[in-house]
Amino acid sequence: MTQPILKLLLLASILVSVPALSESINVAVAANFKVTLQALKPVFEKQSGHHLNIISSGTGHLSNQIFNGAPFDIFLAANKKHPRAVFAKLKDKRQLTRPALQPYALGRLALFSAKPMPHRQLAQLLSGPTFSKLALANAKLAPYGLAAQQTLQHLKLKTKWQGKLIRGQNVAQVYQFVHTKNVDAGFVAYSMIKQLPGVQFIEVPQGYYDPIEQVALRLNNKKISVDFMTFLFSEHAQNIILKQGYQLPKPRSNKATH
Numbered sequence: 001m002t003q004p005i006l007k008l009l010l011l012a013s014i015l016v017s018v019p020a021l022s023e024s025i026n027v028a029v030a031a032n033f034k035v036t037l038q039a040l041k042p043v044f045e046k047q048s049g050h051h052l053n054i055i056s057s058g059t060g061h062l063s064n065q066i067f068n069g070a071p072f073d074i075f076l077a078a079n080k081k082h083p084r085a086v087f088a089k090l091k092d093k094r095q096l097t098r099p100a101l102q103p104y105a106l107g108r109l110a111l112f113s114a115k116p117m118p119h120r121q122l123a124q125l126l127s128g129p130t131f132s133k134l135a136l137a138n139a140k141l142a143p144y145g146l147a148a149q150q151t152l153q154h155l156k157l158k159t160k161w162q163g164k165l166i167r168g169q170n171v172a173q174v175y176q177f178v179h180t181k182n183v184d185a186g187f188v189a190y191s192m193i194k195q196l197p198g199v200q201f202i203e204v205p206q207g208y209y210d211p212i213e214q215v216a217l218r219l220n221n222k223k224i225s226v227d228f229m230t231f232l233f234s235e236h237a238q239n240i241i242l243k244q245g246y247q248l249p250k251p252r253s254n255k256a257t258h
Contacts, residue, residue: 025074025228026073028072029054030078031172032188032192033076033189033214040237058142060142062075063085067089072219073220073222073225074228077217080103080214096220102215103249105241105249106211106249107143108189108191109144109151109187110190111201112186112188112201113184113185113200114183115185118130123155125202126155126161132184133164133165136174137167137187142168145167145168145170146209151209171187195245
């Protein structure tokens with residue numbers, strides 16, 4: 001057998017042994033959960049052999065994009081309102097069943113400061129002279145912005161801060177406002193700052209705002225989408241989510257992913 005033929009046979013055997021081409025999955029994720037999804041991404045890709053594309057914005061913006069036909073496979077929202085609305089509109093067209101919609105994390109709110117805080121009492125800080133401007137996300141589009149608004153209402157400080165609030169489209173933008181010291185302080189997701197060295201912040205007591213139940217919606221019945229949801233609720237993924245600063249919802253049956 002000649003050398004060229006041997007090379008062709010060797011190449012053919014290699015090609016036969018190569019697994020099917022990997023797929024890509026498009027995951028639309030709320031701004032607060034982007035860093036956590038980036039931590040989950042290499043684990044999922046290693047386990048599945050597929051590629052995960054991250055598209056991040058405010059929950060309201062992502063919801064609107066889905067209604068306008070954006071090719072997302074998974075929607076990781078920062079609340080339950082928007083994914084439920086998407087599910088209600090698309091379930092018949094896409095043949096989705098109720099288990100496609102599942103809570104995956106419970107969010108926590110924090111006050112992030114660009115300057116040293118003289119004390120750790122949230123009410124005193126926000127009612128005193130420490131901060132001249134305060135940033136929060138758009139309450140209509142971002143659940144953490146709504147939680148921040150509810151916190152000011154709970155503390156009866158809404159009037160005090162009227163005209164002094166800087167609104168971002170989402171918590172990622174609020175973080176940038178404070179990080180660049182363009183704003184004294186702002187309300188962000190606890191998970192975004194808990195592991196950063198030397199950061200000044202206070203976690204907001206959870207009784208000050210409605211629970212931030214973050215819900216995942218599988219937007220189609222592709223195998224890769226089902227596999228991602230199975231991964232998201234696996235012990236390994238849930239431990240990463242917990243480590244990133246979230247609390248976990250009540251355990252769901254494995255049937256939740258199918």
